[in-house]
Amino acid sequence: MNEPMVKFKDVHKSFGDVEVLKGINLDLMPAEKVAVIGPSGSGKTTIIRMLMTLEQPTSGSIIVDGENLWQMEKSGRLVTANEKHLRQVRGDIGMVFQHFNLFPHMTILQNCMTAPIHVKQENKASAKARAIEMLDKVGLGDKLDNYPSQISGGQKQRVAMARALVMRPKIMLFDEVTSALDPELVEEVLEVIRDIAHEGRMTMVLVTHEMEFARDIADRVLFLDKGVIAEQGTPSEVFGHSENERLDSFLRRFRR
Amino acid sequence: MITINALNDVFPILIQGIKITVSVLLASIVLGYLTAFVAGFCRLSKNVILRKITGFYVEVFRGTSLIVQLFWLYYAFPILFGIEVGSNFWAGVLAISLNYGAYMSEIVRGSILSVAKGQTEAATALNMSRFQRMRLVVFPQAVRMMLPEFGNYLILMLKSTSLVSLIGMTDILYYGDILRSSNLSQAPMVYLLVLIFYFILALPLIWLTRKLEGFSKKGVASQ
Numbered sequence: 371m372n373e374p375m376v377k378f379k380d381v382h383k384s385f386g387d388v389e390v391l392k393g394i395n396l397d398l399m400p401a402e403k404v405a406v407i408g409p410s411g412s413g414k415t416t417i418i419r420m421l422m423t424l425e426q427p428t429s430g431s432i433i434v435d436g437e438n439l440w441q442m443e444k445s446g447r448l449v450t451a452n453e454k455h456l457r458q459v460r461g462d463i464g465m466v467f468q469h470f471n472l473f474p475h476m477t478i479l480q481n482c483m484t485a486p487i488h489v490k491q492e493n494k495a496s497a498k499a500r501a502i503e504m505l506d507k508v509g510l511g512d513k514l515d516n517y518p519s520q521i522s523g524g525q526k527q528r529v530a531m532a533r534a535l536v537m538r539p540k541i542m543l544f545d546e547v548t549s550a551l552d553p554e555l556v557e558e559v560l561e562v563i564r565d566i567a568h569e570g571r572m573t574m575v576l577v578t579h580e581m582e583f584a585r586d587i588a589d590r591v592l593f594l595d596k597g598v599i600a601e602q603g604t605p606s607e608v609f610g611h612s613e614n615e616r617l618d619s620f621l622r623r624f625r626r
Numbered sequence: 627m628i629t630i631n632a633l634n635d636v637f638p639i640l641i642q643g644i645k646i647t648v649s650v651l652l653a654s655i656v657l658g659y660l661t662a663f664v665a666g667f668c669r670l671s672k673n674v675i676l677r678k679i680t681g682f683y684v685e686v687f688r689g690t691s692l693i694v695q696l697f698w699l700y701y702a703f704p705i706l707f708g709i710e711v712g713s714n715f716w717a718g719v720l721a722i723s724l725n726y727g728a729y730m731s732e733i734v735r736g737s738i739l740s741v742a743k744g745q746t747e748a749a750t751a752l753n754m755s756r757f758q759r760m761r762l763v764v765f766p767q768a769v770r771m772m773l774p775e776f777g778n779y780l781i782l783m784l785k786s787t788s789l790v791s792l793i794g795m796t797d798i799l800y801y802g803d804i805l806r807s808s809n810l811s812q813a814p815m816v817y818l819l820v821l822i823f824y825f826i827l828a829l830p831l832i833w834l835t836r837k838l839e840g841f842s843k844k845g846v847a848s849q
Contacts (some may be wrong), residue, residue, distance in 0.1 A: 467744060489755075
């Protein structure tokens with residue numbers, strides 16, 4: 371049996387006095403596509419932000435490909451990971467954000483070349499070729515020299531995906547990537563995610579409000595409620611029938 | 627006729643002062659911006675002691691008068707501590723650049739802090755190191771925000787160079803004062819010309835500030 375790609379062990383997270391996550395246990399298998407749904411404030415985003423090292427868990431541990439993400443061994447004791455350790459472990463993880471977060475002072479092409487050149491020490495020519503290949507893949511091969519301010523929200527989000535893909539992550543995190551988009555731009559972004567998912571190599575975690583989409587591409591759906599995984603299963607299990615009242619009332623709001 | 631003669635007398639003398647004014651300005655610009663960046667980054671440092679010391683420097687130099695700082699550097703320091711800053715040129719340059727450096731360090735700090743947090747997060751997600759995040763993502767955007775303010779301070783610095791005449795430097799104002807004291811009736815003409823000199827020197831700086839404002843509007847994600 372395959373080892374899990376990512377393992378959450380009793381992960382808690384508090385912001386001040388508010389405990390957002392109350393003990394998350396979760397295994398993500400290689401190439402597994404997991405959709406995380408749930409009411410706002412349930413801690414969905416916090417889960418993937420901790421995996422991306424943007425947020426430190428209050429307790430518990432996260433294991434990525436066998437390595438403890440937030441802790442490291444120092445003279446026989448486990449201590450909070452330093453920047454160097456985080457960099458070593460998070461190299462296989464990529465993330466796409468709700469608000470794109472493209473670098474506004476760089477062209478589309480530069481957005482996708484900077485990290486490979488500076489982080490992975492790739493040479494400029496191969497980084498450029500790879501960036502163009504990925505931008506072509508997301509349908510933006512003709513926008514290379516544009517700046518982020520010159521393209522639409524849907525295009526920005528597709529650039530953000532190309533920017534993450536050039537780093538060849540084994541795990542891709544999607545944080546409500548269509549929530550900030552005008553309705554007519556949502557589909558073009560979902561289309562790209564679908565393509566990536568069908569290639570199948572990456573572990574993907576999608577925090578989303580697009581229920582149809584989650585049902586479509588996810589192998590497993592997690593329903594997060596009040597800081598715990600309240601329900602999980604295959605899309606048909608979770609979306610089909612459920613004895614969980616909270617899940618039921620949550621899903622009913624998405625049905626007409 | 628009288629005024630034209632006066633102009634002919636006054637102009638060549640005043641122009642001798644330009645060299646000092648401009649050289650004090652240029653040296654102050656270089657040292658002032660350097661101070662601003664060093665102090666600005668120190669105030670953002672993780673090291674508490676470094677932060678406190680820099681904060682103390684900034685508040686002292688913002689909170690006291692530039693003329694008094696100038697006199698301290700030139701007259702008081704050599705007597706109290708035996709520290710000679712070298713010449714009245716360096717005393718003037720140091721006073722101006724430490725004073726304006728303190729103000730501008732706040733611009734540096736504020737601009738860096740106002741780059742949207744999502745920028746740092748996106749850079750982290752691309753596995754950039756702390757230094758790379760600053761150098762490649764945050765700083766280039768922060769600089770664009772600093773530029774218009776920096777332009778304003780350029781003009782202020784030019785005007786404050788006139789203070790060095792008080793420690794015996796032969797700048798434009800110094801020659802103006804000499805002319806006025808030798809012939810009081812020429813005072814209006816002398817000081818009018820002094821004003822015009824400063825204004826002409828400021829023109830390129832004003833133009834530069836406008837340019838910088840235009841440039842800074844592009845390519846920033848602020849909070």
